[in-house]
Amino acid sequence: MIRTVATTPFDGQKPGTSGLRKKVPVFQQPHYVENFVQSVFDSLENYEGETLVIGGDGRYFNREAIQTVIKMAAAAGFGRVLVGKGGILSTPAASCVIRKHEAFGGIVLSASHNPGGPHGDFGIKYNIGNGGPAPERITDAIFERSKTIAAYKISDADDIDLDVQGLARVEDMVVDVIDPVEDYAELMAQLFDFGAIRDLFAGGFSMRFDAMSAVTGPYAKAILEGELGAPEGTVVHGEPLPDFGGHHPDPNLVHAKDLYDLLMSDRAPDLGAASDGDGDRNLIIGRGQFVTPSDSLAMIAANAHLAPGYKAGIAGIARSMPTSGAADRVAEKLGITCYETPTGWKFFGNLLDAGLATVCGEESAGTGSSHVREKDGLWAVLMWLNILAARKQSVVEIVREHWATYGRNYYTRHDYEEVDSAAADGLMADLRGRLDGLAGQALGGLTVEKADDFAYHDPVDGSVTTKQGVRVFFTDGSRIVYRLSGTGTAGATLRVYIERFEPDAGKHELETQAALADLIAISRSLPDIEGRTGRSAPDVVT
Missing domain, CATH: 3.40.120.10 (Alpha-D-Glucose-1,6-Bisphosphate, subunit A, domain 3)
Structure with missing residues (x-):
């Protein structure tokens, strides 16, 4: 009834x-x-x-x-x-x-x-x-x-x-x-060269996939250990638990520190990877080499043709505005467009449906393609396995070669979590009110070229989305972005994105936070984060 x-x-x-x-x-x-x-x-x-x-x-x-x-x-x-x-x-x-x-x-x-x-x-x-x-x-x-x-x-x-x-x-x-796995596994087999990946594992390639006691455990076990022949135990924390085993199921360097430490040790496997609570995010770490999500998007786009499902090439790339410009340089070399959208996977949907983009990504560890309309953590891991099998190089060799070809975007995100909502809103409102006067100002030895509040004009349906983040660009090509995240459930999360492009291959081995130290200092002083929020340092640095 x-x-x-x-x-x-x-x-x-x-x-x-x-x-x-x-x-x-x-x-x-x-x-x-x-x-x-x-x-x-x-x-x-x-x-x-x-x-x-x-x-x-x-x-x-x-x-x-x-x-x-x-x-x-x-x-x-x-x-x-x-x-x-x-x-x-x-x-x-x-x-x-x-x-x-x-x-x-x-x-x-x-x-x-x-x-x-x-x-x-x-x-x-x-x-x-x-x-x-x-x-x-x-x-x-x-x-x-x-x-x-x-x-x-x-x-x-x-x-x-x-x-x-x-x-x-x-x-x-x-x-x-x-x-829950069958349809998805069938699609993955159509996109990637499972035979080449099987050969990779058969040849002694080693990997650890951390499912973080979340949803991708059954998928990873069925595909990695089942279809692809990875040794049993390759997938860890593979049973989905209602509380994720008491852990935070976010695949970043804070919440997946054990995996990072393993990959930086002398016991490191060839590849470390992880996915999050619902399976749409990913973490990629090679032996001795963390791959930032922004770099991973660019490297996937540059190498997608190596996978059978993408052998004809990609129509375009789409990235969220806070994501680094690394993908833009790949798009330029390929002669395709790189679309810059607001944060939120829904903004990629029109581009994918219209055939304007094939590969999409966000700096928050989400990467995907036109095969579905969500970011896809395990897809990204399988793409990396396909690339490694095809190129027969290590992760670190692929990363270094990419930087030598396209330059390196030093990039970091600083999160101030559960900030008082009124304080966070006031900080953003103050920044927006100062935008017109920032151009030409000298800040910490750098000169502001321009500043704006990002607005997106959808090229497919003509819709306009405003107030998507304050951007401050400097004359040396660096930038700082401020936005409030909509994914938390308590207070507000202030995200600050800091980026500098370095074309000189001789300067690609710097530690990221050191390479961005002057911009990090500016990012805190410009909006007076400590004075307005009481926070002297971010809660999470990625």
């Missing part, structure tokens, strides 16, 4: 760049999940009888939320639901399933790289029929609906057994519990 339940709005159900994210206890409030899901359905049209994909990253509250979404989808009139066994679907796999099965859309239960557990983070986002995150016109409609919602519809059917593959019914809707 379908029930109509009276409800009242909750404040703050505004989807960010990757959906709605809050602490678990917030989502556990009566009616909270139902209100948001009904607001999603109320913002869509013509989905009756269509297919909806549902899955998540296995974090705490994942299973309960999925049962709610299934019953509400039945009440809304969807004809079929595809749900990953155990409630599991990595974010890129969800995109893959939506596209392969021509689903109307999907609901992904994840807070990506944020911590999990009873007091951790949770999230819900809606993906459209191309497999990508909902564009702003839909997320804005969802938010507006959430402010006026008065009722939701839900079936009172029993819960579905998510641990048994096969068909079931809720009201008139078919529920198909599917293998």
Whole structure:
């Protein structure tokens, strides 16, 4: 039986760049999940009888939320639901399933790289029929609906057994519990030279993949250790846990320090890699060589033709504005366009759908391509394995050769986490108010060339997105970028991006923070970060 339940709005159900994210206890409030899901359905049209994909990253509250979404989808009139066994679907796999099965859309239960557990983070986002995150016109409609919602519809059917593959019914809707890995693994085999990678492992190539007790464990075990023949134990922390084993599932040099330390030691394997909570981010480290996400994007773009799925070349590259300019130099040499977009994977969707870009990436460890409409951590790892198998060089040799060819972009990101929101907003407002007067100023021995607040004009649909980050450019080609992140659940995260291009190969061996020391000092003094936030140093440096 379908029930109509009276409800009242909750404040703050505004989807960010990757959906709605809050602490678990917030989502556990009566009616909270139902209100948001009904607001999603109320913002869509013509989905009756269509297919909806549902899955998540296995974090705490994942299973309960999925049962709610299934019953509400039945009440809304969807004809079929595809749900990953155990409630599991990595974010890129969800995109893959939506596209392969021509689903109307999907609901992904994840807070990506944020911590999990009873007091951790949770999230819900809606993906459209191309497999990508909902564009702003839909997320804005969802938010507006959430402010006026008065009722939701839900079936009172029993819960579905998510641990048994096969068909079931809720009201008139078919529920198909599917293998979460199968469709994704099939797609990867079409894109990459699995034979060459098998030979690489058979020849003694060694690797450690840290799944961080998150969603990519089953995918990595099936593909790396299964399909590709990597030795058992190559994948560590491979079982998805509701609290990610008590760790922070963000593949950076802070939260994956053990992996970094191993790759810098005399016990290092040839390649170290990791992925995050929902499987859309990646970390690449060679023996003695960390590859920054910005550099990884550029190197993947320069070498993509070595993989069978990209042998015809790439149509274009897209990068988020804070990502370094390394990819721009690859695009210039290839004679293609490099598009600069706001942060948020949804901004790549139009470019990918229009065939303007093939490879996309963000400095926050997200890299992907036109194969799905999400960033894809395991895809990036497989691309690196394909490149290593084809070039028969080490990671460090490939990196050094790339820098010698294109120059090196020294680049770092400094995060000030859980800053008081009012203080962070005031800092950004003050910077924006000073933009017109910055050009020509001397700061710490460098001269400001120009400063602006980044706005994006979408070349496909003509939409304009403003206030995407304050940029300060210097006459020597260096830049500093300031923006507030939308991926946290407490306070505000101020992200400061610092970059300097070095064309001289003789100066490519400097330590990054040392190479950027003068810019780092300017980045703190210009907006008076300590005075405005009370923070004398960043919480995370990547």
